[in-house]
Structures are given as C-alpha cells and as structure tokens.
Amino acid sequence: MTPEFEAEYRRRQKARAKVTALALGAMVILFFAIAVVRMH
Amino acid sequence: MSSLTVAQPLPAEWRDFLALTKPRVMTLVVFTGLCGMLAAPVHIHPVIGFTAILCIALGAGACGALNMWYEADLDAQMKRTARRPLPAGRMDRQAALHFGVGLGVFSVLLMGLAVNLLSAAILAASILFYVVIYTVWLKRRTPQNIVIGGAAGAFPALIGWAAACGRLDLLPVLMFFMVFLWTPPHFWALALFVETDYAAAGVPMMPVVAGARTTRIQVFAYALPMAVVAVLPWGLKLTGAIYGLTALILSLVFVGLAVQVGLSKQGDQALMKPERRLFRFSILYLFVLFGALVADRMLLV
DSSP states (O other): OOOOHHHHHHHHHHHHHHHHHHHHHHHHHHHHHHHHHHHH | OOOGOOOOOOOHHHHHHHHHHHHHHHHHHHHHHHHHHHSSOOOOOHHHHHHHEEEEEEHEEEHHHEEEEEHHHHHTTTTTTTTTTTTTTTTOOOHHHHHHHHHHHHEEEEEEHHHHHHHHHHHOOOOIIIIIIIIIITTTOOOHHHHHHHHHHHHHEEEHHHHHHHHHHHHHHHHHHHHHHOOOOOOOOHHHHHHHHHHHHHHOOEEEEEHHHHHHHHHHHHHHHHHHHHHHHHTTTTTHHHHHHHHHHHHHHHHHHHHHHHOOOOOOOOOOOHHHHHHHHHHHHHHHHHHHHHHHHHHHH
16 A cells, blocks of 8 residues: 555545535435425 | 555545436436426425425436446447446446435435425336336347437426426326437437447447438438427417427427438438438427427416
C-alpha cells in the first residue's frame, strides 16, 4: 500500500461520505415536508 | 488501518454511481412523467408532485444501474459503452447490483407511501419490465428490441398521471402509445446513419439483422400509427385546438420525413440526409407535442 494509494482511497471515501450525507439530509427534509403536507 | 494492508481496489467514486443511473436518459423520462402529471385534471400538491417526479427519476436510475450491471460484458465490447464504470473496472459489479436494487426498492416504497399505490404499482411494473423483459430476456434475442424498450420508456406518462389522479384514463394511455410508437422511428433513424458495433457485441439491431431496406419500411410503418395516435386526443375531444393543430402539423411533417426515409435507397451512412433529418426532428417532435398537450390541458382545465 503506497501513501499515494492510501491518500486516494481516503479521498474517495470522504467524497462518497459527503454525498451520502447530503442525500440523507435532503431525504430528511423531504420526509418532513411530506409529513406536513399529509397532515393537512 | 489494518484493512488497508491487504491489496484491494480503490472504491468507486460517487460520480461512477451517478453514471450508473444514465442521467441523460433520465431527463426524457422525467419530462414525460412531468407532462403526464401536468396534463391530469387534478391539482397535485407541489411537495407530492416533486416526490412523484423524484421517484420516477430514481426508478429510471435503478433501471439504468441494473441494465449496466447485467450488460457489463456487452458494454465492454462496444466503443460507446466501454468507458462505463463496470467495463472500465472502476466499480465492483456487486456494488452496481446493490445500488440498482436499493434505488428501485426505495423509489417504489417512497412512491407508495408518499404519493399513491397505483403510481407505485406502475413504477414497479415499469422497472421490472425494463430489467427483466427488455434487458435480460429480449434485447439480445429479437431485432424488435427497440420496440420493447420503447414500452418501458413510455410508462412515465402513465405514472405521472396516476400520481396526480390516483387512477388512469384514456389520455395517459394515448400518451403511453405516443412514446411507444415514437421510439422505433426515432432510434432506427439514428441506427441507420450511425456506425455501431452492436453486431460485434451480439445484439440483433434491426439495420444489422434485417438490413437498411427493411428498417426504412419499419420506420414508416411505426410513424403512421404514431401520427394517428398523436392526433386522437383532439379527435376524441380530450384536448382543444392548441394541442390538436400542433399535433396535426407536427405529425404530418414527421410522416413526410418518414416517407422520405422509406423511399431512400442511400447506402452510404455519411450521405443519409433523410435519416438525419428525421432523427433531429423526432426529438423536437416529442418535446413540442407533449409541451403543447400540457399547455392545452392547463387552459382547458
């Protein structure tokens, strides 16, 4: 395992974690909005 | 850190997962779904409407991912698709399968819980149709594969309408058949003048299997009923004159171009002008036709 490989590995992991977090955050907002609309 | 001491491939980038969803195909699917929803005579809450369109997009993404998962071997043999995440070796096949199945199940569940059961059922049927009937079963077995694929692409109009109304009527069924009958002339016009390597990959595309002459006749054979179905909503008084006249003029031009293709005997792909004209016009045709339908229905309702 070279340091370059490990750095690239971590960079990809981090980027994927950020996108996943953003998608989950968007889902939380969407589910909240759906719940509010359905209650009315 | 110990997990990194064993030799292992790099994890796929998030862009590779996005590429699995075929974003360009998704735009047409979202457009027809949105038109189906906006043409419906029922007002849908913007949040629910957005959720329905999101589910249609995610369902289309699932289809794309599962298609790439199943066809990784085929994609590797063709220039156009060899750079996709799986044949290029940027992603594990299992990850693509999990991503596709997860996306598909999530989109259907969300549609069912947030919108309604009918739209969820049609979405599930369209995903299964595209993956099982088209990709796995018929794509490599028949030169009519594009016709079957066209049916899968025609579902979103039905889903959009069902999301708004909770039921189906004659108009969304006609919209389904418009896209269904539009797909073969659109795709075969392209297949006639573009050099493809489907034959080398073992996919029986019409121009390769049946020849240019038969393909040209089939282009016309599908364009004619497509034009009739496009004008039918006006004839049945489901729309007004805005849509009716637009559909009539556009369809006459489409059939005229299809006749030119049908009569053409050009064998050199570089000189196939009628085919190029029909392909370019077919894109405009569907967008303007559906746009006029929505505008007309909004004024009518």
